[in-house]
Amino acid sequence: MSKPKEVTIYDLARKLNVSIATVSRALKDDPVVSKKTKKKIFDLAEEMGYRYNHFARNLREQRTYTIGVIVPRLNSYFMSTVIAGIESVANNEGYTLIISQSSEDAGKEIASAKTMFNNRVDGMLVSLAYDTEEISHFDQFIKKNIPLIFFDRVSDHPECTSVLIDNRKGAYEATSHLIAQGCRRIVHLTATPKRNVYIDRLAGYKQALADHQIPFDEKYVLINNLSQEAGTQAAAAILQMNPLPDAIFAANDNCAVGCMLTLKKAGIRIPQDMAFAGFNNDPVSTVIEPNLTTINYPGYKMGEMSAASLINHLNGVNSIDTTNTILLRSELIIRASSLKTKSDSE
């Protein structure tokens, strides 16, 4: 497939009978060139399909105005909300995003990082895959002074900022609420404890038990990939427990919903027999019946905050070197799935 010849500033200059320098200056909006001439040049550039030579410019300026974004999955409500937040800030500041998903796979994350590096992104925003064990694949950015910000699924790194919520506190509040409703045998559905978000939620769950003199029992922690289907499978395991648990705290709403649907079919009454709490405030939490108690998780805000920190750093407005962690607010939203108070008096 042959491409038509690229329109150059020489073509514009020849056609308008002006110097190449004039065209070049006009395109840079140099005040030396009159407004009238500029307009003529802009109009012709538009008409002939002239493309500003970004690559050549980039080679000179060493900036690409591109931000690399690596997320675990694009088809999650939370993540697409974060990306919408990132994009809104990036677009306003003239940056283009290159987005890639690791599909929760460390190998793919490493490959994506390499691609982003070779594409010379100006900065990176990263949320880690489930199974990423170590993060040396990001050292190439650090070595080149390319700033990197972790969001949500973060890793402690002396030269990177992390933007996240206090997952431990969120989990502590959800678990304490279930305990306040009279629950004592609380199952925790969560993902592999390699990622901060799940480590911290498990820690918050344990702390709440300890603070209420409820012994921690390993068998109540069920590890899966937190999908809706995984929730369905977890329900089968829960139904085998003897005695049955009296509450479930899931590390995300989708998994909680899959679990609830299956338990309901098995005749379990929610919240009377088992109270439920999730995490994320996904829209599905207000569709499931009874509506799901959850932790409200500010995805859009997290995206905006991450992008703004990175771009401020790139523009020299505010360095991230001195900022280790930015914690966003989360909050417990209590709904019918956990409110046993009335049901108890039945």
Added chain:
Amino acid sequence: MSKPKEVTIYDLARKLNVSIATVSRALKDDPVVSKKTKKKIFDLAEEMGYRYNHFARNLREQRTYTIGVIVPRLNSYFMSTVIAGIESVANNEGYTLIISQSSEDAGKEIASAKTMFNNRVDGMLVSLAYDTEEISHFDQFIKKNIPLIFFDRVSDHPECTSVLIDNRKGAYEATSHLIAQGCRRIVHLTATPKRNVYIDRLAGYKQALADHQIPFDEKYVLINNLSQEAGTQAAAAILQMNPLPDAIFAANDNCAVGCMLTLKKAGIRIPQDMAFAGFNNDPVSTVIEPNLTTINYPGYKMGEMSAASLINHLNGVNSIDTTNTILLRSELIIRASSLKTKSDSE
């Protein structure tokens, strides 16, 4: 912020005491260079953080191995599924995606197209915003022989392929099914009739009515933005109708779900008083009670098919010039929200 000096092939050559030509050939995997020497060069390149000079290469080859993707919204389950499909094919073929969302705004779509054009993408995959009236902002690509494929929200263009489902057929099947359940006053919730998907679904709805001798009534077509909140508002309008409709066919599942939740609160029994059908087979359709009858919409497949067509064209394997439209299969999934047969015998 100063960047460390870029590592060049000169640095690699000096350090290994070999010629620059040898390094250059090794990096191109030229068989002239011995495996042993290549390994030494690759290892050092890795260690020193050498970056293949993509920009220089791109200037030479006139290819960027980048595909531009413009979607209306990232935070929709359907769209993020399509993107996952696009990405899986693109990554396998060595292409990077530049993703942008128009946020359903024609102006933003025009700006995104300009950015993609100036970034010299090799090809474009586009799904149009709600309010895009005409598509001359894509002419710049056509003029440069940069292939463009529309998916889902498409526009007829003699030089572009469209990948979509038969929306008319899907809507016809959903509406006919509601009629077969005995419904006669069927409300259609849909979006602005500027986009093919909504024009075609409306046409399918009308055709089904006509084929069953049910007169079309303009007042039964409610236009909104198809969000869950819009469904809530539509429910309020529906409750004002006299007589009440006996079925609702919504052009997406989210809007159907918002509408169902509100009607249920108002005491409407589903499906006995009003039967429901949606569109998309969003996961929420199996969470709402009763489960929502819907049209299964192959988002992942649509993404894979669009990306594969574009990349085959770019690689000269299969030209899109002769392909006008690729129609993917969709299917009606009947669930409890529309099954009145048993309820009717109450």
